[in-house]
Amino acid sequence: MRLAVNATRMQLLRLRKRLAIVRRGHKLLKDKQDAMMRQFMELVKSVKGMRARVEDQLQAAFQSFLLARSTMPDQLVEEAICMPGMRLSLKVGQRQIMNVRVPVLKPIVEGSIRCYGFVGTSGDLDISLRFLGGVLEQSLKLAEAEKTMQLLADDIEKTRRRVNALEYTLIPDLIETIRYITMKLSEMERSNLSRLMRIKNIIRAEE
Amino acid sequence: MNMFNIAVIGDRDSILCFRAVGVSVFPTTDDEQAKKIFQKLTRDDYAVIFVTEQLAAGLDEQIQKVAFQPLPSVVLIPNSKGSLGFGMGRIREIVKKAVGADILADEEEG
Numbered sequence: 001m002r003l004a005v006n007a008t009r010m011q012l013l014r015l016r017k018r019l020a021i022v023r024r025g026h027k028l029l030k031d032k033q034d035a036m037m038r039q040f041m042e043l044v045k046s047v048k049g050m051r052a053r054v055e056d057q058l059q060a061a062f063q064s065f066l067l068a069r070s071t072m073p074d075q076l077v078e079e080a081i082c083m084p085g086m087r088l089s090l091k092v093g094q095r096q097i098m099n100v101r102v103p104v105l106k107p108i109v110e111g112s113i114r115c116y117g118f119v120g121t122s123g124d125l126d127i128s129l130r131f132l133g134g135v136l137e138q139s140l141k142l143a144e145a146e147k148t149m150q151l152l153a154d155d156i157e158k159t160r161r162r163v164n165a166l167e168y169t170l171i172p173d174l175i176e177t178i179r180y181i182t183m184k185l186s187e188m189e190r191s192n193l194s195r196l197m198r199i200k201n202i203i204r205a206e207e
Numbered sequence: 208m209n210m211f212n213i214a215v216i217g218d219r220d221s222i223l224c225f226r227a228v229g230v231s232v233f234p235t236t237d238d239e240q241a242k243k244i245f246q247k248l249t250r251d252d253y254a255v256i257f258v259t260e261q262l263a264a265g266l267d268e269q270i271q272k273v274a275f276q277p278l279p280s281v282v283l284i285p286n287s288k289g290s291l292g293f294g295m296g297r298i299r300e301i302v303k304k305a306v307g308a309d310i311l312a313d314e315e316e317g
Contacts, residue, residue: 055294103280142282
């Protein structure tokens with residue numbers, strides 16, 4: 001669609017300048033999109049592997065915990081677990097990928113996993129809980145990676161929209177308007193010229 | 208840098224063990240209750256919330272709401288009965304959104 005501007009030389013110059021800027025912006029955004037996409041695909045690959053691994057290991061951890069539980073009375077398990085000696089918290093930092101802010105999670109462990117006495121609890125419980133601790137660490141990495149992936153995906157989509165808006169709307173519009181103004185101006189010039197010639201002829205005829 | 212916590216929502220049998228490793232545990236099997244817990248957790252300072260896939264279906268709306276905020280990160284985990292494949296499905300959704308095509312589907316078939 002043609003832009004709503006007056007067909008003047010002034011506008012023509014302005015539009016030409018604008019087209020140059022828009023083209024440059026489009027190229028930059030396109031480069032950004034490509035770079036983000038490359039990083040995103042790498043991330044997706046690693047997240048997929050990570051998730052498969054974490055899911056498997058969590059399953060295994062649940063299984064071993066269930067087994068350990070079955071060897072001792074329920075109440076004892078609850079007692080052993082209900083006052084955890086270990087506290088896991090997260091320090092959250094920030095990092096930028098292609099201008100997208102993503103969180104960085106750093107687990108901080110206080111205390112030890114085994115907080116219960118030796119009496120009454122089976123060794124299996126110790127083993128299964130230690131294993132779970134390891135899995136949890138991986139799960140947190142997965143949490144960070146999935147979040148990063150999500151935020152990156154959101155930004156890629158936004159950038160893609162911008163690139164497309166420039167490429168398929170703004171740039172064609174500008175080109176069309178510039179052509180229209182050029183045509184209009186040369187048409188005006190021609191009509192002016194022929195008018196002058198005609199007037200000249202009339203004046204000459206009267207002399 | 209602030210300190211944040213980790214939470215797990217899921218059925219009791221599956222997630223009880225998380226309590227021993229210092230994670231806050233919120234056992235529930237009811238969708239409505241899970242929604243309430245989830246909403247409370249997103250307001251508190253929890254950076255990572257693990258949700259079992261069994262509950263995730265009912266929480267979809269809430270999860271989508273926080274999906275594009277920097278925190279918290281919601282991670283779907285299988286429960287003790289097995290994986291439903293929602294976690295992988297979600298990755299595929301994200302890729303579809305970013306790329307504009309379901310490129311992972313081809314990979315798996317081919």
